[in-house]
Amino acid sequence: MRTPGVLGVMLPAVRDGAALNQALDLGYRQVLIERGSLLAMVGPLAAAARQGIAIFVNLDAVEGLAPDSAALAFLATDLGFSGVLSVKPQLLRDASRFRLRTVQRIHALDSTGLQTGLNSIVSPSPYAIAIAPAVAIPQVMPTIRATTSTPIWGTGFITSADQANEVLAAGADVVSSGRIEVWREFSRVPVRG
Amino acid sequence: MVAIATRTIVPPARLRSVDGSVGRLLEAFGRVPVAAVIRRGEELPRALASHVPAVFFLRAPAFHLGPLVWAVQARGKMAFVHIDLIAGLGKDRAGVAFLAREIGVNGIITSHSGLVAAARAERVISVQRLLLYDDLGLPSALSALDHARPDIVEVLPGVIFPLVVDQIRARLSLPMIVGGFVREPAQREGALHRGALAISTSTAELWP
Helix, strand or coil, X not given: CCCCCCCCCEEEEECCHHHHHHHHHCCCCEEXXXXXXXXXXXXXXXXXXXXXXXXXXXXXXXXXXXXXXXXXXXXXXXXXXXXXXXXXXXXXXXXXXXXXXXXXXXXXXXXXXHHHHHHCCCCCCCCXXXXXXXXXXXXXXXXXXXXXXXXXEECCCCCCHHHHHHHHXXXXXXXXXXXXXXXXXXXXXXXXX | CCCCCCCCCCCCHHHHCCCCCHHHHHHHHHHCCEEEEECCHHHHHHXXXXXXXXXXXXXXXXHHXXXXXXXXXXXXXXXXXXXXXXXXXXXXXXXXXXXXXXXXXXXXXXXXXXXXXXXXXXXCEEEEEEECXXXXXXXXXXXXXXXXXXXXXXXXXXXXXXXXHHHHHHHCCCCEEEECCCCCHHHHHHHHHCCCCEEEECCHHHCC
């Protein structure tokens, strides 16, 4: 059985069970656990995954998990999550052994850091590359596209639908936001892909 | 065979007392509010010839850093080294002490609160980076800065600054430098207009 991937352009970022429920109530079939303790919401997450919700976890920021194989096995096998995000290439390589989709995080904070991130892209290509903060995407997209044609996600500092649309217009495939107002705006957008 | 250039080996007299005074830096940024970010040695001559009062070394070679730093100081500018990105140097008190005592840097740049304390102990200026990749992480990043009390905060990337400046101000009264993808004059003016002390950029066209 293959877990679901991401469909559509909006990926709600949640940090607790309440936000998870809000996203699911709006009809989303996918969430990103961006922060908070994954272990504190493990029951609702496992239930959502069983119902076919695609769940992605930012392993660099979420609390309660070690960045190791035991944690990856737990996410893949026990919880049925769809994928993981990290800046660490080795962790992503391990994750693909557990049939988790791998999303490589790259920080777009300055040109040096961006280049370091782009140089570390794992092979074979990850499922997606997540650029943080997303609002930097309009500025850095040409540099990214000069290196890779992998789908681009934008995460971080998307606090309005206008910002999300700007990032998508700049060429991002998926955008993530932690704001319910933004989720509402995009919940009526037809899913493409 | 590689010579390790440190002050112990090559002691220029003028480096006996390195200026670690944040007051002088603030004053200099008041006149020319730009720091030149140097990623490769070949970018240095242009920065030396410019009017920037401070040079930030981003990927410096720790054990061959001395001549670069002294060249900056010989021009009456202040030299800062990003300790987190230096290959070969411990990101710890001993690493900060090496930069302060042997190289004689005016200050260090770091993302780590622990190194801010080490810089304070070594009497060099501390620039702590506020790395903004995640809005959900902003409150905890601000409390870490509030606790560490660096001399200056460097906010990255520049595009975020207008979105967060009020939130930062409400929490911190520290002077702010804006850096990261600041490539256009309009971005520089925008940051300064919003109350940034200075910008830091590797775009040589923005060095006055």
